[in-house]
Amino acid sequence: MALLQKLSDDLKTAMKSGDKARVEVLRYALSLVKGAEKDKQAKEPAGAALTDEEASAALQKEVKRRKEAVELFRKGGRADLVEKEEAELAVLYGYIPKELSEAELGAIVDGLIAGGGGDFNSLMRETMKAAKGRADGRMAGEIIRKKLGQAS
Numbered sequence: 001m002a003l004l005q006k007l008s009d010d011l012k013t014a015m016k017s018g019d020k021a022r023v024e025v026l027r028y029a030l031s032l033v034k035g036a037e038k039d040k041q042a043k044e045p046a047g048a049a050l051t052d053e054e055a056s057a058a059l060q061k062e063v064k065r066r067k068e069a070v071e072l073f074r075k076g077g078r079a080d081l082v083e084k085e086e087a088e089l090a091v092l093y094g095y096i097p098k099e100l101s102e103a104e105l106g107a108i109v110d111g112l113i114a115g116g117g118g119d120f121n122s123l124m125r126e127t128m129k130a131a132k133g134r135a136d137g138r139m140a141g142e143i144i145r146k147k148l149g150q151a152s
Contacts, residue, residue, distance in 0.1 A: 003055045003095060004033055025091040032058050053132075059096050060133055063089060100135045102143065109140075109147050120144055 007030045014022040036058040037050040066089050073081040100108075108130050109123065117123045123144045128137060 003052045004030075004037075004050070007033060007095065021087060022091055025088045029059060029062070029092060029095065032062055056096050057133055059092060063092050063096060064136075066092070097132075097134050100131055102139065105131065105135050105140055106143050106147070109143050113147060120148060123148070 007026060011023065011026040011030060014026055033050065033055045036054060040050055040054065041048050066085050070082055070085045070089070073079075073085065105127070109127055112123055112126050112130070117126060120141075124137075124141060127140050127144065128135065131140070
């Protein structure tokens with residue numbers, strides 16, 4: 001629950017400092033995490049608390065959604081909305097694990113290929129499992145295709 005507590009503490013700090021944009025993003029992030037917690041409690045026995053990994057996963061889904069929104073806003077020529085979404089993304093990035101670089105992801109894929117992984121689907125599944133939500137699926141797919149193309 002450290003992530004939930006950190007969000008709450010940072011929200012209070014942002015409210016005291018008068019940072020309205022940060023307050024808005026933190027309130028939304030807090031509501032996402034609390035919603036995920038309620039969903040978990042509905043499925044599991046009473047008192048089931050949300051782990052930091054599960055809370056982080058909820059925030060990562062929101063980050064992915066906002067990244068896609070930024071791409072669409074760029075295509076639509078809406079620089080004002082791109083700027084707003086990127087500012088909100090910057091706040092959210094502080095609460096999720098750092099994303100793996102292309103080189104780090106490539107090393108994971110190389111290890112899996114050396115371990116006997118041969119087809120795209122199994123490599124993709126194992127890569128995403130090893131990355132534990134710290135990698136973009138699109139980038140992982142591109143790296144796997146490139147490595148398989150070189151290996152074949």
